Amino acid sequence: MEMVGGEEDRRLEETELRLGLPGGRASEGETAVAVIKCGGKRGFSETVDLMLNLSTKETLMDLNDKVKRNLAKENDDPVKPPAKALVVGWPPVRSFRKNILAVQKSDVKESEMMSGGAAFVKVSMDGAPYLRKVDLKIYKGYQELSNALGNMFSSFTVGMIDFMNVCKLMDLLNGSDYVPTYEDKDGDWMLVGDVPWEMFVESCKRLRIMRGKEAIGLAPRAMEKCKNRS
Amino acid sequence: MNFCPEEVLEHIFEFVTSHKDRNSMSLVCKTWYQVERESRYGVFIGNCYAINPVRLIKRFPRVRSLTLKGKPHFADFNLVPHGWGGFVDPWIKALAKACPGLEELRLKRMVVSDESLDLLSRSFVNFRSLVLVSCEGFSTDGLAAVAANCRNLQELDLQENDVDDRRGHWLSCFPESCTSLVSLNFACLKGEINLSALERLVARNPNLRSLRVNRAVPFEMLQKILIKAPKLTDLGTGSFVHDSDSETYHTLKSAMTNCKSISSLSGFLDVASCCLPAVYPLCANLISLNLSYASGINGNELVKLIGHCKKLQHLWILDCIGDDGLRVVADTCNELEELRVFPSDPFGPGNAAVTEQGLVAICSGCPKLHSLLYFCQQMTNAALITVAKNCPNFIRFRLCILDPVRPDPITMQPLDEGFGAIVQSCKRLKRLSISGRLTDSVFFYIGTYAEQLEMLSVAFAGDSDNAMLYVLNGCKKLRKLEIRDCPFGNMALLKDVGKYETMRSLWMSSCELTLGGCKTLARKMPMLNVEIINENDQVEIIPDNNDRQKVEKMYLYRTLVGPRPDAPDFVWTL
Numbered sequence: 001m002e003m004v005g006g007e008e009d010r011r012l013e014e015t016e017l018r019l020g021l022p023g024g025r026a027s028e029g030e031t032a033v034a035v036i037k038c039g040g041k042r043g044f045s046e047t048v049d050l051m052l053n054l055s056t057k058e059t060l061m062d063l064n065d066k067v068k069r070n071l072a073k074e075n076d077d078p079v080k081p082p083a084k085a086l087v088v089g090w091p092p093v094r095s096f097r098k099n100i101l102a103v104q105k106s107d108v109k110e111s112e113m114m115s116g117g118a119a120f121v122k123v124s125m126d127g128a129p130y131l132r133k134v135d136l137k138i139y140k141g142y143q144e145l146s147n148a149l150g151n152m153f154s155s156f157t158v159g160m161i162d163f164m165n166v167c168k169l170m171d172l173l174n175g176s177d178y179v180p181t182y183e184d185k186d187g188d189w190m191l192v193g194d195v196p197w198e199m200f201v202e203s204c205k206r207l208r209i210m211r212g213k214e215a216i217g218l219a220p221r222a223m224e225k226c227k228n229r230s
Numbered sequence: 231m232n233f234c235p236e237e238v239l240e241h242i243f244e245f246v247t248s249h250k251d252r253n254s255m256s257l258v259c260k261t262w263y264q265v266e267r268e269s270r271y272g273v274f275i276g277n278c279y280a281i282n283p284v285r286l287i288k289r290f291p292r293v294r295s296l297t298l299k300g301k302p303h304f305a306d307f308n309l310v311p312h313g314w315g316g317f318v319d320p321w322i323k324a325l326a327k328a329c330p331g332l333e334e335l336r337l338k339r340m341v342v343s344d345e346s347l348d349l350l351s352r353s354f355v356n357f358r359s360l361v362l363v364s365c366e367g368f369s370t371d372g373l374a375a376v377a378a379n380c381r382n383l384q385e386l387d388l389q390e391n392d393v394d395d396r397r398g399h400w401l402s403c404f405p406e407s408c409t410s411l412v413s414l415n416f417a418c419l420k421g422e423i424n425l426s427a428l429e430r431l432v433a434r435n436p437n438l439r440s441l442r443v444n445r446a447v448p449f450e451m452l453q454k455i456l457i458k459a460p461k462l463t464d465l466g467t468g469s470f471v472h473d474s475d476s477e478t479y480h481t482l483k484s485a486m487t488n489c490k491s492i493s494s495l496s497g498f499l500d501v502a503s504c505c506l507p508a509v510y511p512l513c514a515n516l517i518s519l520n521l522s523y524a525s526g527i528n529g530n531e532l533v534k535l536i537g538h539c540k541k542l543q544h545l546w547i548l549d550c551i552g553d554d555g556l557r558v559v560a561d562t563c564n565e566l567e568e569l570r571v572f573p574s575d576p577f578g579p580g581n582a583a584v585t586e587q588g589l590v591a592i593c594s595g596c597p598k599l600h601s602l603l604y605f606c607q608q609m610t611n612a613a614l615i616t617v618a619k620n621c622p623n624f625i626r627f628r629l630c631i632l633d634p635v636r637p638d639p640i641t642m643q644p645l646d647e648g649f650g651a652i653v654q655s656c657k658r659l660k661r662l663s664i665s666g667r668l669t670d671s672v673f674f675y676i677g678t679y680a681e682q683l684e685m686l687s688v689a690f691a692g693d694s695d696n697a698m699l700y701v702l703n704g705c706k707k708l709r710k711l712e713i714r715d716c717p718f719g720n721m722a723l724l725k726d727v728g729k730y731e732t733m734r735s736l737w738m739s740s741c742e743l744t745l746g747g748c749k750t751l752a753r754k755m756p757m758l759n760v761e762i763i764n765e766n767d768q769v770e771i772i773p774d775n776n777d778r779q780k781v782e783k784m785y786l787y788r789t790l791v792g793p794r795p796d797a798p799d800f801v802w803t804l
Contacts, residue, residue, distance in 0.1 A: 089307035089714070090689070091573060091605060091632050092663075094364065096390040096418070097523070100499065101574065104525045 119201055125153050125178070125209040136201045142193055149180070153209065178209045239265045249274045271295060276709075276734050278316060278340065279759065282791045283324030294333045295359075296325070300340035302737050302785050303687070304712055306364065309739060309783070311765055313798045316340040320796075326353035334359040334385075341365065347372030351379035358410070359385035369394035370421065377403040385413040387440075395421035402427040411435035415442040417466050417497060422446045433458045442466025445499045453482040456489055464518075467497035474504040487511040496520035496546075503531040513538030522546040522572045529583070533558045543567045543598075548574040549584045549605060556588035560595025568601040573632060586613035593620040600658075601626040609666055610638045614648025618655035627652055628663035634690040637667035644668050650675035653683075663687040673697035677704025685710040695722035702729050712737040720747030727754050735787035743784055746777025751786070752804035759793055760786045760804045 119136040132152050139145045180192040184203045192200070192207070243266060246252055256266040272295040275281060286293065300316020318340045325332050332354040342365050350357065357380050370393065376386065377400055401416075401423045411431070416423075423446055432438060438459045443451070447468030456462065472479050492512050501524050516539045521527065525548060527535075532547060533555045542563040549571050551559070559566070569592060571584055586609045593599060593616065600623045609631055629649075637644055645666040653659060653676050660682055664672060668691035676683065677700035684707055692698070698718040701711065703726065711733065719742030730736060730751075745762070752760040763783035793803035 087634070089304065089309045090634060091630055092307045092687075092689075093573065093605075094306045094390060095308055096364070096392065097572065100523055101525055104499070104523075108526075 119204075121182075121204055121206050123149065123152070123207040123209070126211045128153060134207070136204060141197045142200075145192075146180075149207075149209065178211060180207065181210050182207050236261065236265050240269045243269050247272065268292060272334075273297070275299070277787050277789075278318075278321070279791075279794045280734070280787060280789045283321045285791065286321075287324060287328045291329070292331070293325075293329055294331055295336075296321075296332065296334065297336040297338075298340060299338045302712070302735060303339075303710070304714065304737055304739070305339055309714070311763065311800060314763070314801060315794065315796055315798070317796055318342050319346045322346045322350050322353075326350070330354060331356060333357055334361075336361040336363075337365055338363040339365065341367040342372070344368050344372035344375070348375040348379075351375045354380075356382060358382050359387075361385065361387040361389070362391050363389040364391065366392040370396045370398050370400040370419065373416075374398060374400035374403040377401065377408075378405065381407070382410050383408065384410050386411075387413055387415045388418050389415065391418050393419055395419050397421040399424050399427070401431065404431050406434070409434050410437070412437050413440040413464075414438065415440065415466065417442040417444050417468075417499075419444045419446075425451055429454055429458065435459075436461065438462060440464035440494075442496060443468040445469055448472075449482070449505065450478050453478070453485045456482075456485045461491065462489070463491050464494035465492050465497070467495075469500040470498050470505050471500050471502040472505055474502075474507070479505065479508060483508040483511065490515060492516075494518035498524035498527065501526040503527055506531055506535055509535070510538055514540065516542055518542070518544040520544075520546040522548055522570065524548070525550075525574055529555050537562055539563060541565055546570040546572070548572050550574045552583040553585055553588035553591065556584060557591040557595075560591040560593075564596060565598060566592070566596040567598050569596075569599060570603040571605055572603075573605040583607075586610045589613060590616050593617040597621065598623070600624055603628045603630075605630045605632060607632060608636055608639050609645060609648065610640050611643060611645055611648035611651075612638075612640070614645065615651040618648075618651035622655045623658065624652065624656040625658055626661040627656065627659060628661065628687070629665055630663065631666045634665050635667045644671070646671035646675065650679075653679040658682055661685045664691060665689060669693050670697040670700070673700040677701050680705055682707055684708060686712070688713045688716060690715045692716045692718065695719055695725075698722035699725055702726055708732075709734045711735075713739070713741060715740040717742055719743055720750075723747055724751060724754075727751055730755060730758055730786060731788050733788065735785065737783075737785050739783040743781045744777060745779045745781055748781055748784055749777065749804050757788055757790075758786050759789050760784065761797070762802045762804065764800050764802060 120133050121136060123132045123134055134145070134148060134152075136145070139148065181189050182192050182200070182204045183206045184190050185205060189208070195203075239262065243252075243255065246255065249272070252266060252270060256263045267289050268291065270290045271292060273286065273290050273293050274297045275286070276299050278298045278300050286296075298318065298321060300318075301310055301314060304310060305314070316339060318337055322335075323346075326349055330353065333356050335350065335357075336359075340362075342362060347368055350360070352375075360376060360380075360383075368391075373386075373388075373393075376383070404411075404427075408431070412435075414431075421444075423444070425447065428443070428447065428451065432441065432455050439461050441455065441459060441462060442464070443455075443466060445468055449468075449470055449472040452467060456465075486508055489512060493515055495509065495512060495516055495518070498521060503526070506527065513535065519536070519539060519542055521532065521535075527550075529550050529552045532551045536542070536545070536547075536551075536555075536559055540562055543565050545559065545563065545566060545568070547570070551571070556571075559569075571588075574583075584604070584606045586606065589602075589604055589606070589609075590613045597620065599621050602624065603626075606629070609629060638648070645664075646669055649662075649664050649668070649672045653662070659680055662676070662680065662683060662685070664687070670693050673692060673696070676686065680686075683705045686701060686705070686708065688711075695718055697716070698713070699722050701708070702722070708729075714737075716738075718738065723738070723743060724747060748760050748762060752758065761784065762781055763785065765782070797803060
């Protein structure tokens, strides 16, 4: 391989041992920086910010692309491991295994985001000037949700409305009473209250409190339920 | 003087199957050499570059079972760049022409292409067993060819390979006439498979003893499989997630209750803890349990499960089992012979859940333990000394402390004495991996006491060249030595060059070797291939005064066939 003198020197320079803090150079992102040696020994904790210059065709995981070692001496705080040091190929776990674990972790995070933590859904009420958002996870059941919605939208309605009492609503369908509906994962609009609470929280994407007249299509099922109850 | 007819010799040799014995026999005399080579059916090649296909076939023309290993072990940890080598293609091509009787091929860390799988499937009429471990370079198209064309296939075992899953229908390519399957393992594949094809495949292969499915095979399939595969002894589940109140779940649980033959269980890449009780009926008969991919099971559930497994001999788990969990293992699994504890969070902020205490518990409860792989947060000399006393039978002892230079956290001493106790007590030790803060002393102990040691893995250890010399001088049976990030240089490398001819290979990376040292070694030892892996043009080979340059990665191995012709640009054979 033919090398121009200057380039050659630079490359030699790069592999040469020297003392110095890292980060002083910049060429295409990362460069090979020297290792600090003390008394001929190279210890894990004595090395400083070794950043490997890696080509993109490497099959290394991103975590391994950078090698960052801190300056902490072994003697300091021996029980606590040194601040996050990432070394190529360490710990010696097969890439296959590492990849599987990484995928599993991201799956967990994803499902946590979807089902864990909070479950905020938009709530719209026909005729109200703006929407609200509720975290379904904080309610233990339909009654609590109903109370909360009632409180939320009370300023837009005359009198208290029991959203969950579908039977009562059905009696007053021709009036301006409301029916709680929700859009599920499949994009269908469903009547609130049919499925177990947990399943509802899982599948509800948004809530819509419909005006009674528009809920006529949903009414037959509700009528069935009323009949079954009484 | 030979008064024994060759036919008789051949008949006697049939009873000798061990490679080592066979190799010894071939050295007795010329006649024995001839008889042996013509009757050798199983050939093991630990380094595919130590020999080439032509010479293999010349010496063993009747080879029926071939095992090949390619890349060096540290390739598993991304230390060997892509494209380094280990191509199986030339082997299959040569065997296709000269050994149509080939029946088995076992490959480890090799690059396999779809073309070679296709050629394999069409060239060997009696082909019955393909085992690929940690290989890469092929896709499910290659598997489809094997499925479709190998009429007498008994075993297709894919372990931890990197397969390009084309989401085709490779499983459906097994013809209706395929009824010979004994073992099928496709757990490492990521894509969907045709479930009804799988069901029919299982149904028409009554001799199926081992089946490991992948993540795409849902919970509901398991019960169907169990019913159709009554001889199953080894099961690898796919997705193990379901509503535990459902009928499906209860059906599976009763199917499991009727499975008296299953002794090995693995899988659980997707798992819901609530479903685990379904496998409790199997636990009493389990000899082997691999939960090392089941990150979805928490420590308590793991412990509950293992608490039922009194006959367990092989256990692979994640460190989330914790020291307490290991105590339960120690109480329950008194027949344990092999234990592997993997890190559930390799790059996590040091939350690893097992320490020296778990290991001590295991060793006091499991006297038959002989193989260990243990990733832990910390280790103490006292613990290792106790372990050495309670378990003198270790054959494989691999300890990985996640912080590679951590000393004994209680005494702040290096772990020399602990490992010293291990090698002194375990007289049958063949494989050792050390970690933690270590000085030259541990190498002195290894060299002095580890007489049976064949493989040693070292990282971030030692103070001087003497360390490496202790090992090279002392361990007479050493075959593989792999070293990374240690202060060993040319002096150690060149002290006893003849030693490397008695070994399979030596790997040294991020040490103190220079180009000049490696060149000298190569010059003195023509029977070795001294390869420099030169990533990113770190080292210049021209002009000659660059001998002082550090060599980042060196891999040397003995060979009968000189420099390999398939070395890529970044690999220089000196």
